[in-house]
Amino acid sequence: MFAELSAPPFALALLVVLAGLLVAARLARSTVFWPLAALALLLAFNLFATRGFFSLEWKEGHLFGPAIDVLKNGSYVMLLSLGMTLVIATSGVDLSVGAVMAISGAVAAGLIERGGLPLPAVLAAALGVCVLVGLWNGVLVAVFRVQPLVATLVLMVAGRGVAMLITEGRRITIQRSYAGYDAFVYIGNGFLFYVPLAVTIVAVMLLLTALLTRKTALGLFIEAVGDNDTASRYAGVNARAVKLAAYTFSAFCAGVAGLIYASNIRTADPSKAGLYLELDAIMAVVIGGTALTGGRFRLIGSVVGALLIQTLTTTMLMHGLSSDQALVPKAVVVVAVCLLQSRVFRERVARLFRRPARRQPA
Amino acid sequence: MKLRLDARYIPVLASAGVLAGLYVLGCVLFGDRGFTSLRVVVDLLSENAFLGAAAIGATVVILSGGIDLSSGSIIALVSILIAVLCFDPALDPRQVGEIKQLLPAAWLPLHPAAAVLVALAVGTLLGTAMGCLIHFFRLPPFLVTLGGMFFARGLAFLIKTESLSIKHPFYIETIREDLRIALTAQVDMPFVVVCFAAIFVLGLVLMHWTRFGRNVYAIGGDEKSAVLMGLPVASTKIRGYTFAGFCSALAGVMYTFSLSKGDPAQAGVGLELDAIASAVIGGTLLSGGVGYLAGTLMGVLIFGLIQTLINFQGTLSAWWTRIAVGVLVLVFILLQNFVSAATRHVGSDRSDT
Numbered sequence: 001m002f003a004e005l006s007a008p009p010f011a012l013a014l015l016v017v018l019a020g021l022l023v024a025a026r027l028a029r030s031t032v033f034w035p036l037a038a039l040a041l042l043l044a045f046n047l048f049a050t051r052g053f054f055s056l057e058w059k060e061g062h063l064f065g066p067a068i069d070v071l072k073n074g075s076y077v078m079l080l081s082l083g084m085t086l087v088i089a090t091s092g093v094d095l096s097v098g099a100v101m102a103i104s105g106a107v108a109a110g111l112i113e114r115g116g117l118p119l120p121a122v123l124a125a126a127l128g129v130c131v132l133v134g135l136w137n138g139v140l141v142a143v144f145r146v147q148p149l150v151a152t153l154v155l156m157v158a159g160r161g162v163a164m165l166i167t168e169g170r171r172i173t174i175q176r177s178y179a180g181y182d183a184f185v186y187i188g189n190g191f192l193f194y195v196p197l198a199v200t201i202v203a204v205m206l207l208l209t210a211l212l213t214r215k216t217a218l219g220l221f222i223e224a225v226g227d228n229d230t231a232s233r234y235a236g237v238n239a240r241a242v243k244l245a246a247y248t249f250s251a252f253c254a255g256v257a258g259l260i261y262a263s264n265i266r267t268a269d270p271s272k273a274g275l276y277l278e279l280d281a282i283m284a285v286v287i288g289g290t291a292l293t294g295g296r297f298r299l300i301g302s303v304v305g306a307l308l309i310q311t312l313t314t315t316m317l318m319h320g321l322s323s324d325q326a327l328v329p330k331a332v333v334v335v336a337v338c339l340l341q342s343r344v345f346r347e348r349v350a351r352l353f354r355r356p357a358r359r360q361p362a
Numbered sequence: 363m364k365l366r367l368d369a370r371y372i373p374v375l376a377s378a379g380v381l382a383g384l385y386v387l388g389c390v391l392f393g394d395r396g397f398t399s400l401r402v403v404v405d406l407l408s409e410n411a412f413l414g415a416a417a418i419g420a421t422v423v424i425l426s427g428g429i430d431l432s433s434g435s436i437i438a439l440v441s442i443l444i445a446v447l448c449f450d451p452a453l454d455p456r457q458v459g460e461i462k463q464l465l466p467a468a469w470l471p472l473h474p475a476a477a478v479l480v481a482l483a484v485g486t487l488l489g490t491a492m493g494c495l496i497h498f499f500r501l502p503p504f505l506v507t508l509g510g511m512f513f514a515r516g517l518a519f520l521i522k523t524e525s526l527s528i529k530h531p532f533y534i535e536t537i538r539e540d541l542r543i544a545l546t547a548q549v550d551m552p553f554v555v556v557c558f559a560a561i562f563v564l565g566l567v568l569m570h571w572t573r574f575g576r577n578v579y580a581i582g583g584d585e586k587s588a589v590l591m592g593l594p595v596a597s598t599k600i601r602g603y604t605f606a607g608f609c610s611a612l613a614g615v616m617y618t619f620s621l622s623k624g625d626p627a628q629a630g631v632g633l634e635l636d637a638i639a640s641a642v643i644g645g646t647l648l649s650g651g652v653g654y655l656a657g658t659l660m661g662v663l664i665f666g667l668i669q670t671l672i673n674f675q676g677t678l679s680a681w682w683t684r685i686a687v688g689v690l691v692l693v694f695i696l697l698q699n700f701v702s703a704a705t706r707h708v709g710s711d712r713s714d715t
Binding site: 093140144145146147149150151153154155156157158159160161162164165169270279282283286292322324325326327328329330331332334335338339342343344345 | 429431495498499500502505506509511513515517520635638648679681683684685688689692696
């Protein structure tokens with residue numbers, strides 16, 4: 001077929017698609033408009049100012065290029081933000097997802113190192129542990145009525161210790177000689193449908209989550225609980241079960257992200273895996289238009305938010321900044337997006353523009 | 363006569379109990395290896411002094427109903443800022459090529475004392491800026507201070523990407539040697555402990571003997587009521603974050619005092635969470651309005667004591683500290699829940715009769 005895709009057609013196609021989405025979002029009065037607009041702006045900037053951002057290569061039947069890297073490296077935060085969106089929608093927050101990523105990787109790597117279990121069982125065990133961790137968070141929040149910030153802080157602090165406990169304080173490197181090496185490494189490095197498998201996993205998870213919450217009453221229940229816990233209980237919603245489910249789902253997503261991460265670097269690294277990603281995930285959710293006060297959520301918005309963060313980071317890296325220095329623009333974006341969403345700020349800006357008009361005589 | 367215990371004091375008394383229990387445990391288990399000596403206490407204080415300073419700021423903000431995630435990064439920013447500002451090519455010729463000019467060349471190098479003042483001002487200003495954003499635009503404190511955390515850490519890396527040691531005689535001689543306080547013939551108390559004591563006393567005075575302190579408790583307890591009572595909510599909240607920024611900056615200064623270097627990558631990583639955890643272990647309620655700085659002091663000491671115990675034990679690795687702290691945080695949260703449920707019952711009984 002075609003050996004190498006040239007950059008301009010791909011970039012143009014991407015921008016045209018984005019423009020279409022923007023118009024659609026504007027017409028539908030969707031809150032996804034703002035993060036989408038920011039993403040489009042950033043991509044347009046990259047089109048002119050970042051050499052090679054849109055270069056796309058076709059190697060050995062797979063796509064390669066910075067745009068694909070954005071999708072791949074952004075897959076962790078996208079996955080985390082799916083679960084985080086639902087938790088935040090119940091007016092909670094889950095600070096433990098980064099630590100859960102570490103736990104999931106540690107369990108999987110520990111079991112593979114020991115050997116004797118088939119890979120599907122290993123993955124199921126790792127995800128099972130994560131579900132238990134999520135249940136623990138959920139029980140603290142829903143049954144003991146501990147503030148979510150505090151309840152999940154416990155595991156954020158202790159979770160990495162637990163992961164260290166599992167790996168006995170080591171970084172476990174998955175050796176080529178272990179049974180199941182190829183299949184495990186495929187999760188984070190392989191390709192499916194021309195794009196990295198991680199991206200396909202994100203797409204499937206997003207689709208499933210969207211279907212579950214929007215095509216069943218589950219989404220409505222979550223929003224009801226987040227809006228007014230007591231009222232929803234009187235209306236017959238099992239608020240406790242909804243919260244439990246949200247925290248469990250969040251930990252599950254974190255578990256999947258942790259597996260992808262461990263597979264990608266072929267190592268379980270309890271002290272580094274998912275470090276600070278909980279904060280990135282919360283940021284992605286907020287950028288995507290889900291308010292921290294809960295009661296409303298935008299799954300697509302969160303994913304767009306995660307993509308925006310990753311595109312920003314990749315852009316900075318391509319401009320020669322280190323990933324640590326890239327924190328400054330990231331901070332500016334967080335505050336700017338918060339300001340744009342703040343009602344007070346909008347009113348003040350609106351007043352600024354309205355004043356001269358009012359002075360004119362009628 | 364029956365001794366009545368005010369429910370408000372239960373969490374703080376519990377932390378005091380945990381602290382005493384841990385110390386006695388250490389004395390029983392490791393008494394023969396010098397755990398009871400004065401040196402252990404002094405080391406405990408000096409090693410946790412900068413965590414303590416940050417925790418005091420964190421407590422004030424938490425009491426006002428907010429949260430501060432920026433302290434660890436501000437420590438990194440302040441430490442590298444001081445190191446670069448007082449960098450003298452004559453003392454360390456190898457590093458010259460990499461240092462950026464932050465001020466006109468004629469001003470540099472600053473005397474370390476001046477650099478410390480500049481750094482304190484920068485940290486305090488960052489705190490004020492975050493407070494203004496939070497108050498005036500009603501932004502969630504969690505996100506704004508998260509932005510502050512990214513901003514300060516990134517700024518530290520923009521100033522310099524690697525650590526830089528401070529070789530000025532003010533650091534090597536004055537701070538390290540001259541300002542040490544000799545307690546006994548063998549044990550000296552480093553200057554950072556004095557700094558910690560000073561900021562702790564300042565915090566105590568602010569919180570318990572000034573109008574500002576009472577306003578902080580009132581706003582943290584119920585912001586709407588505080589507004590209705592006509593309390594200056596805006597200035598109190600902003601001053602709270604300003605104080606926290608100052609505490610974090612001071613913690614950064616203390617970091618340079620004890621390690622004689624600035625480090626954008628390693629300084630204060632994860633410290634913001636340790637500070638918050640210390641406040642919780644010290645009996646401060648994370649939803650605001652309930653807690654004491656004395657409790658936070660105990661929380662910091664418990665944190666340090668667990669580390670010391672694990673060091674003395676020798677075979678357990680350092681990550682057990684994190685598990686132990688996590689468990690303690692959980693215990694205190696449940697205790698807080700229990701206490702607040704109990705006091706609520708008392709209140710409703712009164713209204714019934």
